[in-house]
Structures are given as structure tokens and as C-alpha cells.
Amino acid sequence: xxxxxxxxxxxxxxxxxxxxxxxxxxxxxxxxxxxxxxxxxxxxxxxxxxxxxxxxxxxxxxxxxxxxxxxxxxxxxxxxxxxxxxxxxxxxxxxxxxxxxxxxxxxxxxxxxxxxxxxxxxxxxxxxxxxxxxxxxxxxxxxxxxxxxxxxxxxxxxxxxxxxxxxxxxxxxxxxxxxxxxxxxxxxxxxxxxxxxxxxxxxxxxxxxxxxxxxxxxxxxxxxxxxxxxxxxxxxxxxxxxxxxxxxxxxxxxxxxxxxxxxxxxxxxxxxxxxxxx
Amino acid sequence: xxxxxxxxxxxxxxxxxxxxxxxxxxxxxxxxxx
Numbered sequence: 001x002x003x004x005x006x007x008x009x010x011x012x013x014x015x016x017x018x019x020x021x022x023x024x025x026x027x028x029x030x031x032x033x034x035x036x037x038x039x040x041x042x043x044x045x046x047x048x049x050x051x052x053x054x055x056x057x058x059x060x061x062x063x064x065x066x067x068x069x070x071x072x073x074x075x076x077x078x079x080x081x082x083x084x085x086x087x088x089x090x091x092x093x094x095x096x097x098x099x100x101x102x103x104x105x106x107x108x109x110x111x112x113x114x115x116x117x118x119x120x121x122x123x124x125x126x127x128x129x130x131x132x133x134x135x136x137x138x139x140x141x142x143x144x145x146x147x148x149x150x151x152x153x154x155x156x157x158x159x160x161x162x163x164x165x166x167x168x169x170x171x172x173x174x175x176x177x178x179x180x181x182x183x184x185x186x187x188x189x190x191x192x193x194x195x196x197x198x199x200x201x202x203x204x205x206x207x208x209x210x211x212x213x214x215x216x217x218x219x220x221x222x223x224x225x226x227x228x229x230x231x232x233x234x235x236x237x238x239x240x241x242x243x244x245x246x247x248x249x250x251x252x253x254x255x256x257x258x259x260x261x262x263x264x265x266x267x268x269x270x271x272x273x274x275x276x277x278x
Numbered sequence: 279x280x281x282x283x284x285x286x287x288x289x290x291x292x293x294x295x296x297x298x299x300x301x302x303x304x305x306x307x308x309x310x311x312x
Contacts, residue, residue: 010308010309011304011305011308012300012301012304012308028290028293032286032290035286036282036286046282047281047282049282050281050282050285050286053285053286053289054285057289095296098292098293098296101292102288102289102292102293105288105289105292106285106288106289109281109284109285109288110281110285112281113281113282212293216296216297216300219300219301219304220300222304223300223303223304223307226304226307226308227307229307230307230310233310
């Protein structure tokens, strides 16, 4: 029994990605509208409106780390090992780097507005910067040449190790004295002092960023497959070109020139080195 | 309020720029380019 033949994908679009993209766009629009319509708060005045986007971006970066670790684990586990998990881990890390960078950027803007400084070496901020550095390092590691199995294995180990920073960062505001405010979400007993409108806007922000992350990751995984196809095509062309160089199409009609050695097939072998660029 | 606009703008521009890069590259790869 043969495996079903899957059609060759020439695009990253599909009905699923379209539906996901529409949902992401609508929820992102709702987040912006709800966030900008929030009333000024007593403590932070207008700046509390950033609560609709900043925690959502941070959440999406956590999700990206989690999916990278999950994909890495599934690749390392012999029973579930499949190329798709390696591609998922790589795609999630790249999208996660975007979200982590945006988390740092929006956090820095919020810090400048409320704390008066763009940056402090606070535990939460420093660990967030470390998250970005780990993701960029992971992506660089994936580009180090090697056979696909080796690259996937070392990337998987790195992806799992990098994800260990997420719980540390999440609880950093409780484990250390930090300038950053306490956890605003994922608390077992949410604070009753937070206005319901802020909680609602923040929740929609979480949903929107999760959907945007999912949509981008879906496209990135499919793009990785297209990249693999292009790389395979390049390799085939390079092999064909090399074969064409070493196997002349026509036999020489003229006598063998001096210095050349007649080959059994009648062609002339010259003293060229395979692999040299000319 | 300027910081609020800056935060939202950076977010939307960042996500938009990455999305455009992703879709353009995917389209180029789908057409057989690099």
C-alpha cells in the first residue's frame, strides 16, 4: 500500500489561512478600537490604553516559545519525528522574534511615558531582551550548514533549552523586586481593582495577537516548504550543470589533440578538477 | 497621548511589515523564484 500523493504546494494561501486571516484582522481592529477608546486611568492617565496591545504581544511571544519547544520535542521523539515539526519550530521562532521585538518596543514606549525612562535593567525587561536574543540565536543556529538531520537535532535541543526562559520571565515580577508592574493576566484570582473595560480590551488583545501569531506561523511553515522546494530545484540544476560539463553532448569528429587522453567512449578527458569553479 | 499613538503605530507597522515581507516572498517562491 502506497502513501497518498500530496499535491505540490505553490502558494501559502488556503481556505483555512483565509478564515484565520480574516479573524485575526477583525480582532486586531477590535483591539485597536477598544484600546484607544479606554478611559484615562487614575494612575497612568491616557497611557493605560497601551494595556490592550502590550500584554497581548508578550503573550504571543510566550506562545511562540511554547510552540517552538513543542515542535522540537515532537521532532526529537522517535515515534512522532517528522520534518513538519522542525519546520513548525523554526517558523514559530521567527514569528516569535517579531512579537518579542514588538513587546520590547511597546514596553519601552510605555516605560518612557510612565517611568520616564526608555529602558532599565529590570528583571522583566532584561529577561524579555534575553528572550529576543535567544530567538535570534536559535534562528542563526538553524542557518549553520549541516545535513538536515543534524541541523534539526541541534535546533530542537536549542529550542527546548531556550523555552526555559519563559516561566522565569513570567514569574520574574514576583521573584524579584522589579519596576515592572505585577502579572496582569494568567492569575488564578484576577484583581478586582482592574476595571472591567480594561480587562475586556486586554482579553480581546490576547485573542487578536494569538490569531495573528497563528496566521503568520501557518504562512511561514508553508513558505518554509516552498523554500525547501526551491533549494531542491537549485540542487538539481547544479547537478545537471555539472554533469553537462563532464559529459560533452557530441563526440569529437576531429583526431585527438596532443595532450588529451582518449577515453573509452571516444571523448577527450582533460585535466580538470571536479568541483573547481570555472 | 503621543506615546499611546506611538505604541499602537509601532505594533501595527511591525506586524504589517513582516506580513508584507512574508506574503511577497511566498508569492515569489510560488512562482518559482528565490
